[in-house]
Amino acid sequence: MVYRAVTICSSYELMHKEFDFIEKISVKNGYPINFIKCQIRNTLNRHFEQNGNKTEDIPGRKHESKDTMKKEQIFVDLSFVGKPTELLGKKIIKLAIEIRLQIHIQPIPRPPPAINKCFPTKDSIPKELQSNIINQVGCKNCPASYMDKTIRQAIRRFSNL
Structure with a gap:
């Protein structure tokens, strides 16, 4: 309104x-x-x-200089670990104000990366045991080739050839 x-x-x-x-x-x-x-x-x-x-x-607005109105905003990602993250964010903001008034640093607490990002839990599947693959088989007598997609494992698909 x-x-x-x-x-x-x-x-x-x-x-x-x-x-x-x-x-x-x-x-x-x-x-x-x-x-x-x-x-x-x-x-x-x-x-x-x-x-x-x-x-x-603007009626009722305090007069401010243009320097305080135009601030460069910088976003900083912080790993969230509770209260220490909040305290660190406040200290970073105060430090930025002391160094340069034209910068406003905005800390953004984010969850730490998941453990599976650091240590993959699955072993890679050997190529001959992979399924849902696209394969190309070349002819021994001419330059023609045959390409298809199979849902079977590669070792079973090529055992029939």
Whole structure:
């Protein structure tokens, strides 16, 4: 509803009236007024930032420099092992802020790789025991060849030849 109000309204006065209407409807539906105002503010901020409008034009928005608005975001994968992963992620974020303010590092906890990725449990099947194979048999007397697909094991298929 907030996005609709932003796109439809032609002035801040009309947009303000629309926001009042949204607040009335939301309060009647049981939402707390602080939550409603927070949602309107967050949605407005996202909309103006995505569309490249000046954030100084947003009512109630603190003036921020362009350096703090445009941050390079870097994602870092961390193996999740519980609380230590969260602490490491916070330390990485603080370190990045101390080194360079234009960088925002976002740690992403991921599960560690499965044990079967490190140690394959299956042995490879010898070629003569494989099934569902495509084979080509060449003629001994001429350059012609025969190609087919068989569901039988290779050793059984060629034992009949």
